[in-house]
Amino acid sequence: DAGVIQSPRHEVTEMGQEVTLRCKLISGHNSLFWYRQTMMRGLELLIYFNNNVPIDDSGMPEDRFSAKMPNASFSTLKIQPSEPRDSAVYFCASSKAGVYEQYFGPGTRLTVT
Amino acid sequence: KQEVTQIPAALSVPEGENLVLNCSFTDSAIYNLQWFRQDPGKGLTSLLLIQSSQREQTSGRLNASLDKSSGRSTLYIAASQPGDSATYLCAVRRNQAGTALIFGKGTTLSVSS
Numbered sequence: 017d018a019g020v021i022q023s024p025r026h027e028v029t030e031m032g033q034e035v036t037l038r039c040k041l042i043s044g045h046n047s048l049f050w051y052r053q054t055m056m057r058g059l060e061l062l063i064y065f066n067n068n069v070p071i072d073d074s075g076m077p078e079d080r081f082s083a084k085m086p087n088a089s090f091s092t093l094k095i096q097p098s099e100p101r102d103s104a105v106y107f108c109a110s111s112k113a114g115v116y117e118q119y120f121g122p123g124t125r126l127t128v129t
Numbered sequence: 130k131q132e133v134t135q136i137p138a139a140l141s142v143p144e145g146e147n148l149v150l151n152c153s154f155t156d157s158a159i160y161n162l163q164w165f166r167q168d169p170g171k172g173l174t175s176l177l178l179i180q181s182s183q184r185e186q187t188s189g190r191l192n193a194s195l196d197k198s199s200g201r202s203t204l205y206i207a208a209s210q211p212g213d214s215a216t217y218l219c220a221v222r223r224n225q226a227g228t229a230l231i232f233g234k235g236t237t238l239s240v241s242s
Contacts, residue, residue, distance in 0.1 A: 020172075049229055049230075051232075057234075058232055058233065058234035058235065059218065059232040059234075060232075061229040061230070061231070064228075064229050071228075072228075072229060107172060107173070109173075116161060116163075116178055116222065117175055117178070118175070118230065119175075120172035120173040120174075121172055122171060122172045123171075123172055
């Protein structure tokens, strides 16, 4: 199994631009989690889905952030417009129903200048 | 609101030493607790998961303990090796499988040869 796949691995963009981060779940998994990691705040949950349905989006910082699951195996996290304070590493993780183990992708390092 | 704290933030030890990493959480109503390892520029790898009803889990040179009533967990690493150098993260889960983790900021371990 290829594991959780994230793209791009690195993204550098200018303030005000739209950024789209992508995540492909492990086949057969049906829970999807987006986390953000910064030095100051550590790893924080942004949003998670079960069976394509958003369950908890309380961690989404503001309306500039949106996440979707257009199908059972794929998710996007969009930031529009991006700001320098959005610079962080964004991880997605997936898990299987009834199983606690979350498998993390390698992350996308976002730099907003 | 659940908060997870890890002490120390960084630790340097010579090869061969036994060491203990500490994790504390403010709300004892957890479902389980998980220890992860993160290598620089990489995603997270799960090391050990302890259910709330368990006291400890062991995997090779690693032993994790859980004292739910006092809100504490420890990760014991025996006979440390340079390859153990990484950041170790502790995370708690509020509810059953398919729900999100709340992370500490981690302890960065450096083992010198």
